[in-house]
Each structure stands twice: as structure tokens, then as C-alpha cells.
Amino acid sequence: MKINFNKNLFFQKISEFFSRRNLLIIFLPYTILSSIESDYYYQNVFLISLLFFFVTDLILNKVNIKFIDYLIVNLISYLFYSLIIFKDTSYTFHQLNFTVFSFIFLIFFGSIFFVIIFIYNNFKFFNVVILIFCFLQFFTPKKNYSREEIFQKYNLTSKIINQEEDVKSELPVILIIVDGLTSAQEIFKITNDKKDLQFDRFLRAKNYIIKPNLASKSTWTQYSLSSLFNFNFHESDTIKKIEILKNSFAYRDDFRFLTSDNSLVDSLNNHNIKSFSYGLIPFKSGELTNDFVINLWGKENFNFEIEMLKNYKLFQSFFHKSVINFIDQRFFDGTPYLYDMNRKNTLDLLKDVKLQNNSFYYFHYFAPHAPFSYFEEFEYKKEYEKLEKNMRFKIHVKYRNFMMNKLSEALNMEKFKNARIIIAGDHGIRESIIDENNTMGAFKGYDNRTLSNYNSVQDLGSLIFNSFKTQ
Numbered sequence: 001m002k003i004n005f006n007k008n009l010f011f012q013k014i015s016e017f018f019s020r021r022n023l024l025i026i027f028l029p030y031t032i033l034s035s036i037e038s039d040y041y042y043q044n045v046f047l048i049s050l051l052f053f054f055v056t057d058l059i060l061n062k063v064n065i066k067f068i069d070y071l072i073v074n075l076i077s078y079l080f081y082s083l084i085i086f087k088d089t090s091y092t093f094h095q096l097n098f099t100v101f102s103f104i105f106l107i108f109f110g111s112i113f114f115v116i117i118f119i120y121n122n123f124k125f126f127n128v129v130i131l132i133f134c135f136l137q138f139f140t141p142k143k144n145y146s147r148e149e150i151f152q153k154y155n156l157t158s159k160i161i162n163q164e165e166d167v168k169s170e171l172p173v174i175l176i177i178v179d180g181l182t183s184a185q186e187i188f189k190i191t192n193d194k195k196d197l198q199f200d201r202f203l204r205a206k207n208y209i210i211k212p213n214l215a216s217k218s219t220w221t222q223y224s225l226s227s228l229f230n231f232n233f234h235e236s237d238t239i240k241k242i243e244i245l246k247n248s249f250a251y252r253d254d255f256r257f258l259t260s261d262n263s264l265v266d267s268l269n270n271h272n273i274k275s276f277s278y279g280l281i282p283f284k285s286g287e288l289t290n291d292f293v294i295n296l297w298g299k300e301n302f303n304f305e306i307e308m309l310k311n312y313k314l315f316q317s318f319f320h321k322s323v324i325n326f327i328d329q330r331f332f333d334g335t336p337y338l339y340d341m342n343r344k345n346t347l348d349l350l351k352d353v354k355l356q357n358n359s360f361y362y363f364h365y366f367a368p369h370a371p372f373s374y375f376e377e378f379e380y381k382k383e384y385e386k387l388e389k390n391m392r393f394k395i396h397v398k399y400r401n402f403m404m405n406k407l408s409e410a411l412n413m414e415k416f417k418n419a420r421i422i423i424a425g426d427h428g429i430r431e432s433i434i435d436e437n438n439t440m441g442a443f444k445g446y447d448n449r450t451l452s453n454y455n456s457v458q459d460l461g462s463l464i465f466n467s468f469k470t471q
């Protein structure tokens with residue numbers, strides 16, 4: 001009889017546990033969704049956070065005041081889930097801004113919790129739904145793309161430029177995409193100021209050949225880069241058409257996919273040339289690099305660089321999908337901080353990288369692209385976001401000179417003497433007084449005859465492939 005009694009007690013306890021408000025259960029999906037991304041720090045904080053909610057639950061059970069329960073479940077759901085649900089649904093289901101979305105979120109969940117707490121007084125159904133949701137997360141199949149499907153979907157074709165007479169060698173090739181790089185010559189035509197040619201002077205002194213007006217067929221990074229890494233698919237006019245659409249954002253995932261899973265890296269692989277991405281996205285078939293540090297595209301939505309928590313890596317990691325991230329970006333200096341950290345990381349990675357022969361390296365320097373900032377050294381101002389064209393150009397030039405000096409410092413290192421380097425913008429500056437499709441290129445380790453065959457940013461994939469001995 002005694003055993004039966006215990007058994008009943010056990011089930012009774014379980015049943016009580018599920019009927020109650022349980023912050024631990026409310027928090028579970030957040031922790032699962034957060035740990036899906038590779039983030040070293042999150043694993044450290046995972047168990048402590050579970051313990052934290054477990055203890056808070058115990059305290060709240062002792063206090064046992066419905067109104068406090070109501071406030072806390074609303075607060076916790078808003079804190080952890082508003083941003084995730086917002087980002088998951090915007091553009092596909094709605095185009096609300098976050099403030100309006102927050103309002104709807106609070107009314108919706110506020111009503112649900114009101115019914116659960118004040119009318120039913122039972123969380124069982126709610127808790128079971130949450131647990132099933134968590135369980136399903138482990139079985140949701142990931143969207144399965146293939147490069148061929150995307151090529152077909154957008155009617156894309158591409159062809160490698162065949163240049164057998166190009167100089168081929170085993171020396172490493174480094175591609176540095178300098179995001180939003182404008183042509184110094186174009187700038188000089190307007191400013192007539194010699195100091196705006198400083199970066200060009202540095203490059204010439206280091207034996208780079210400069211193409212002062214290199215065209216980019218796209219003014220958006222996602223199209224420009226994906227085309228570069230897939231041997232120029234701008235022959236088909238689909239890109240031109242979708243690039244001018246307002247909801248161009250909706251195609252983002254496809255083109256980011258093509259940047260990661262690309263034909264250049266696959267072709268190099270076929271000839272045992274290794275590829276390393278230190279850029280916006282890791283190469284799917286490239287060598288492993290530390291993507292926690294570098295993957296800006298992966299971090300833009302839910303970045304790990306929360307300015308107001310900058311001295312607390314663990315908290316940055318813990319709150320990265322929470323509404324705190326939004327508040328940091330919208331009301332504090334979160335936005336420039338995210339990009340500044342990425343700029344700094346890129347410079348550090350350039351300084352640290354160990355170059356090997358028969359290898360291709362891709363770096364992405366997120367400057368002189370806006371936001372025009374670099375920590376306290378180049379202070380960010382909110383008004384930079386709505387400048388008229390002339391003023392925007394002026395600040396861009398100042399920022400360009402500043403950031404190119406930083407890049408020159410890194411490129412001055414001994415180890416780059418024996419490497420081939422390609423520096424190019426993915427496009428020029430948008431919404432200014434100079435042509436946004438015009439950028440520049442600088443090439444070290446190449447000759448003029450070779451370079452005359454490659455005339456746009458999107459041709460650089462072919463140049464990189466033809467740089468290696470692939471027979």
C-alpha cells in the first residue's frame with residue numbers, strides 16, 4: 001500500500017507542476033532557439049539560467065499572488081519572444097514596425113495569460129503546448145536548397161572567363177572586399193584634395209596595379225558578392241529586375257545561400273586549392289574558420305555584440321535574441337557597435353591570418369559603408385542617417401580616408417609581400433553625388449595584360465580561379 005501512495009504522490013506532484021505557472025517551461029523554447037546557433041558562450045550560461053528560473057519559480061510559488069504572476073509571465077514572454085517572433089514573421093506575414101508589433105504582441109499574450117491566470121487558473125494546456133513546440137524543434141527539417149534550383153528559379157547563367165595565358169602560381173590569393181569603396185579618382189575630381197588620394201598612393205608604393213574605375217553590376221552586397229563567387233551571373237537580367245523592387249529583401253536568403261555555397265570554392269576544391277572565408281558568411285565547402293568571430297550576415301538579425309552589455313560576454317550571448325538587443329540597436333549605440341566590432345575583427349583577422357600556398361582567402365571589410373563610425377575614434381552621429389547627397393558624400397570621403405588608413409596599416413605587414421592581393425568594392429556609395437555602380441580595384445601580383453580581361457567586380461571570381469595552376 002505504501003508504494004501505491006508514493007506513486008500517487010509522485011503523479012500528483014507532476015500534475016501540480018504542470019498546472020502551475022512555470023517560468024522554467026516558458027523559458028525553454030528561448031534556450032533551445034538560442035543554442036541552435038553556434039555560440040560558445042551560450043553553452044556556459046545555459047545551466048545557470050535554468051537554475052535561475054527554477055529558483056524564481058519556487059519563490060513565486062511561496063509568494064503566490066496572481067497579479068505578480070501575471071506581470072512576470074507577460075514580462076518574460078515579451079523579453080524573450082517578441083523579437084524572435086517579429087523577425088520570423090516580418091516581410092513574410094507583415095510589414096509592421098517593431099513598436100506596433102510590440103503593442104499587438106502585448107495585447108495578444110496579455111489576453112491569453114489573463115484567461116489562464118484569472119479565469120482558468122490552470123497552466124496545464126499552455127505548458128503542454130510549449131513542451132510540444134520545444135520537442136518539435138528537434139525534428140523540424142531545415143529548408144533544403146540547392147544551387148541549381150536557385151539558378152533555375154531566377155533564370156541565372158554564368159560562365160568562367162577562360163584565360164589560359166594568365167600567370168598562374170601557387171602563391172596565396174587574398175580577396176578583400178571593401179564594402180562601399182568609391183574610386184579615389186572620382187572623389188578627387190570633386191574635392192581636388194590630394195589627401196583623398198592617400199590610399200591610392202599607399203597601394204602604388206606597395207606595387208598594386210589600380211583600376212580606378214571598376215564597375216559593379218549590382219549596388220547591393222547580396223547580389224554583387226553572390227555573382228562574384230559564381231562566375232558572374234549578371235548576364236541574365238533577372239537581378240537587375242529584382243534589385244529595384246522594394247521587397248528585394250525577400251530574396252535575401254537565396255542570394256546569401258549562393259554566396260556561401262558557391263561555384264568558385266567548389267571549382268577550387270576540385271583542384272585541391274583550399275578556401276577560407278573571413279567574410280560575411282562561411283563557405284559551405286571551404287575550410288573551417290572561427291565563424292563566431294566573423295559571420296556578420298549571421299549576426300545582423302540577432303547580433304552577439306550588444307553595446308550596453310559590452311563588458312559582459314555571457315550576458316551579450318544570453319540576451320542576443322531578446323528584446324534587449326532591439327532596444328540596444330534602436331535607442332542606444334548598438335547599431336554602430338555591431339559594425340565597428342566587425343570592422344575591428346576583420347582588421348585583427350588580417351593581422352593574424354597565417355597564409356599558405358595554394359589557398360584562397362576572402363575578407364570583408366565593412367567600411368567605408370555606412371554607418372560611418374569606428375568606436376570613439378570616429379564618432380557615430382544619428383544625423384548621418386538622413387544627410388542630403390552632398391553632405392553624405394563629404395562625410396563618406398572623410399570616413400573613407402580614416403578607414404583606409406586602418407586597412408593600410410594592416411596591409412603593411414611583411415607576410416603580405418609574398419601574397420597576391422585583390423582589393424575591390426562590392427559597389428560604390430549609394431544615395432550620394434557619384435555613380436553608385438562605380439568602385440575601384442587594386443591588384444598585387446598581377447600584370448596589366450592579365451587584368452585587362454577582367455572588367456567588373458563580378459569577373460573577379462574568374463580571375464581568382466585563373467590565378468592558380470589548375471591543370
Ligand SMILES: [Zn+2]
Nearest residue numbers: 179180221426
Ligand atoms: Zn555592400
